[in-house]
Amino acid sequence: MVLDPKHTRQIRIDAVGGPxxxxxxxxxxxxxxxxxxxxxxxxPATSHCxxxxxxxxxxxxSAVDPTVHRLPPLASPRAVGDGIVLTSLALASGVVLPVVGVLWAGAATVSGQMGVSTPVMESLTTLAAVLVATTGLAGCWSLKPRGAGPLQQVARRAVVLCATGCLLMVGGLVSVLIEGSWFMIGGLLAAGGGLMTSLAGLRAVLLEAGRRCRAFRTATFQRQRITPLLLATALASLALPASRVADMAGQQTIVLTLGAIGLIAASMLAVGLIYLVNNAIWIRRALRQPPPRLTELLD
Ligand SMILES: [Zn+2]
Structure with missing residues (x-):
């Protein structure tokens, strides 16, 4: 916004074709x-309410966003918005539900109700696997490249990585449910690897589509970056299996330390993924209802 040199109420604001x-x-x-x-x-546009x-x-x-109208249009913005929301929901449910299950089990053990902890944990992990499979694949379907546009190349890579990652996560979550330490260790590694693969795939689409959402572009605290999510996933999916290995070796101090590190990293990851879903909802809204041009608002 520019005030004219005479400091009158003549004010220009940035629009697509210039101030x-x-x-x-x-x-x-x-x-x-x-x-x-x-x-x-x-x-009058220069007065007050x-x-x-x-x-x-x-x-x-604040009503207009000239940056959006200067960018090349996406081939199918609605499908991209749906795809980003569905994929991030799949990834979030694959982490949030099992983490809630583990915290629930911990609380039940502390309060002496160990009998209820395992069924709750198993139900939440099963639900997580079902949600990752269904919403993850639905998200990939929505993200598939449609026609020309700035997403044509990155969308193909995103679909391959997200679909592979979601299938790995489902395999990992199912494996965690099977009796035996090695199934648990393999399952955690697969779920972590799957999440990192999906996040790597989603990143390019999220950033390109996110340029069309002012809330996402300008947010600082509420914007979830992908790199911290990748780091938290790597930490959780190494510390938790390592804790299991230490358990098999009878090293109880190491079990507790690694278990605590893994659980803290997984909890932070769960919170970060909830923020990611929130960011995806912003972007979907901006893609479905692009902000008006200044000329559309003025007589
Ligand atoms: Zn008013």
Whole structure:
């Protein structure tokens, strides 16, 4: 936004074709004031909301996103949005549900109710495997390349990596349910490897589609980066199996240390994946309902 040198109410804001002078312009569409929901249609663009006094120029600047309209359009933005949400939901459920199961089992053991812990843990892990398989593959179907566009190349790689990763995660989660330490160790390694493969595949699509979402582009604290997720996955999927190996060797101090490290890393990973789902929902919303152009809002 640029104030003119005379510091009058003549203000220009950034738009697709360059800065637009708002003097003499009025709001031409029905548009609720973000402060008080008053309909701003007909209100001068350089004035204030008649009800709550909010600066209309600020309202306009936050309603439009010229960056989005300068980018090349995606071939099928709705399918990409659905694919990002479904894939991140699959990955999140593959971690969040088993972690909740383990924490539940820990709490049940502490309170002396060990009998209920195993069935709950098994049910949540089974549900996780089913959700990873169904939503993960549905997400890959939505992400498959459709026509030309900036995602054509990365989408193909994303689908291959996400589908392979989700299948590995399902195999890992099922293996964890089977009796025996080696099934548990192999299952944890497979689930971790699968998650890392899927995240690597999703990253390029997420970043390219995310350029079209101002909330994602500008968020700092609430934006989940993929690298910390990969690091937490690597830590959890090495520490937890190593803890099992130490258990087989009778090294109880190492079991507890590695188990605690693995569980903390897995819990942080679960929180990070919930943030990732939230980011995916932002991007899906921006792809389905792109922000208006400034010219569409003014008379
Ligand atoms: Zn208002």
């Amino acid at each position: 637009v002078d708002l003097s003499g312009r009025t709001i031409g569409v029905s548009m609720p004031c973000p402060g008080c929901r008053y309909d701003l249609r007909g209100v 008649p009800e709550c006094g909010l600066d209309i120029t600020q309202v306009l600047a």
